[in-house]
Amino acid sequence: MYNPILAKSFSQYERKSFGWCAFVLFLIVVFSSCMVFKNHLYPPSVNGDAMNLQLSINAAEDMLVIKDTTLVKRLETEKKDAEPMCNVLEPLSDYCETKGDIRVQGNSSTIFVMSQNFNISAENNSWTLQPYPRKGNAGAMSSVKSWTVKLVQDGEEIPKCSVYHGYPAVLFSLGGFSGNHFHDFCDLLVPIFSNSRDFNLEVNFLATDYKPWWIGKYRTLLNNMSKNKILDIDNENEVHCFPSVTAGLKSHKEFGIDPSKFPNGVSTRDFRQFLRSSLSLKRVEAIKMKGGIVTKPRLLIVSRKKSRSLLNEGAVRKMAEKLGYEVVLAEANLSTNLTKFAQIVNSCDVLMGVHGAGLTNMVFLPENAVLIQLVPLGAIDYLAKRDFGDPAGEMNIKYLDYKINVDESSLVEQYPLNHKVFKDPSSFFRKGWGVFRSIYLDKQNVKVDLKRFRSTLIKAKKLLSTS
Incomplete structure (x- = not known):
């Protein structure tokens, strides 16, 4: 069909030239296709192409x-x-x-x-x-x-x-x-x-x-x-x-x-x-208080001896026992065996103590346990919340604080009631941490009002019932 048209338009020599060109073009297309699909048709050898591939990867990692x-x-960069x-x-x-x-x-x-x-x-x-x-x-x-x-x-x-x-x-x-x-x-x-x-x-x-x-x-x-x-x-x-x-x-x-x-x-x-x-801590969840439950929640009171001690610790213990708690007293110090103390804490449902390093042991409490922090007198509210209040929420621990009143602090025996220690605690903070610490942390003990603190222990039991 096409030969008559080609014959009319081109000479015999020109038609042969076109044929050779078409043949060469065909070979080029075939060769190119083989090169493109070579890796698909023939997998790389383990010792040859694979090594080249690994070298390429290594080179890319080196570039990174x-x-x-x-x-x-460069603390601020243009690229995200x-x-x-x-x-x-x-x-x-x-x-x-x-x-x-x-x-x-x-x-x-x-x-x-x-x-x-x-x-x-x-x-x-x-x-x-x-x-x-x-x-x-x-x-x-x-x-x-x-x-x-x-x-x-x-x-x-x-x-x-x-x-x-x-x-x-x-x-x-x-x-x-x-x-x-x-x-x-x-x-x-x-x-x-x-x-x-x-x-x-x-x-x-x-x-x-x-x-x-x-x-x-x-x-x-x-x-x-x-x-x-x-x-x-x-x-x-x-x-x-x-x-x-x-x-x-x-x-x-x-x-x-x-x-x-x-x-x-x-x-x-x-x-x-x-x-x-x-540390092989067995309890994952704190006790769940329900009506008619026989098991008592365990309350751990973290004792302090040198500063910020709970002066009426014995009376608090008796009151807690009357409210249905099983009470454990413990003091943590440098010589305390970490694993053994962690296991004691893990066996409890409520941990209470005066603001200080002993409350750090809340990390060993089971989930949904309760932390009660006694906050001493002075401008310590911020520290109490930052150090233990906020972290408790991230640890899935419920948190209560009990803020000490003037008449519950041993500072009333050292300073008159109109002293700046009571009227303006922040003024001592501005004098430097050393001055502030020496008064409100190192020289202060607490004696909680039993009637007022009773409601805090009752709240802790209620929090356990909502676990």
Whole structure:
């Protein structure tokens, strides 16, 4: 059909030329198709193409690492997916997150971060931080060693690796207020848990300002956060190398965890579950009070001996027993066995005590238990709410406070009623924490009004009935 048309339009030589061109074009199309579908028709070999693929992946990962090391000390960026390497904007802690070729030299308190193909100026190549999450408190930070995170170029004189680690590392200080039960949990155990949870035990803990007794006291918990030995990094002569290091503990709130700040969404309730598992705490739920129930709710009164003690503790105990409580008295101190004390707390449904570190033990209570905080006289309401009231809600613990009146405070025996101690407590706070603490915390005991406090114990039982 088409030959007559071609014959009329083209000579025989031209028709042959068109034919050869069409044949060559056909071969090109076939060859191109084979190249495109080669990987589908013939799987890559294990030793050949697979190795090339792995090299490509490694190259891509290296590029990501290099990209990370360029984001140094940029606290605000234009791109949403960009993250600063060092963060100094959080109110509780400064921290640096590093990836790539990271070298930790303990005897110089320096973390070297290898950088490639980037110009590093003298103004932005190092940062100094104290790896303890209470940076606004001069008293705490005075005993915390400073560390330097330093960016270095390939070719610079830097210490060579002597020990290689396949797992990431988290660096933190055991200085500050460690040894105080509240700060042990608030400043260390809770942040260590939230910062290491995503590593699933495959993490190295580097402790600066090392305290062996502290490690010994909390060894059970630490061993359930990392399967590696904790390094006393200050006394290490070796240069330890890691694929990534977080210097400092990311901490965003008092005695709690902000899940939105961590990629795995870890929460305070996760920490409580971790405690139950690590310390073999049997009770998950507090008792549920119902009509005709025979079992008595257990009330734990946390005793204090040196300051903020409950002067009529015996009378409170008798009253609670008349109201149907089984009462347990206990005092926590540095020599207390953590596991045994945690199991005592876990066996109770209500925990009460004067504002102080002893209330930290509420972390061991079962779900829907009740915390009763006796708030001493003075401008302590804010501290009481921040330290224990708000955290209780995040731990699924019901909270009651009992605010001490003037006639329930031992301060009435030390100062006349028209004194500023009663009229203007905030004026002492403005003089400094030391002055305020010496009056309202160190020198004050309480003696609750039994008739007034009775209603608080009744409320606690009602809260148990609504669990």
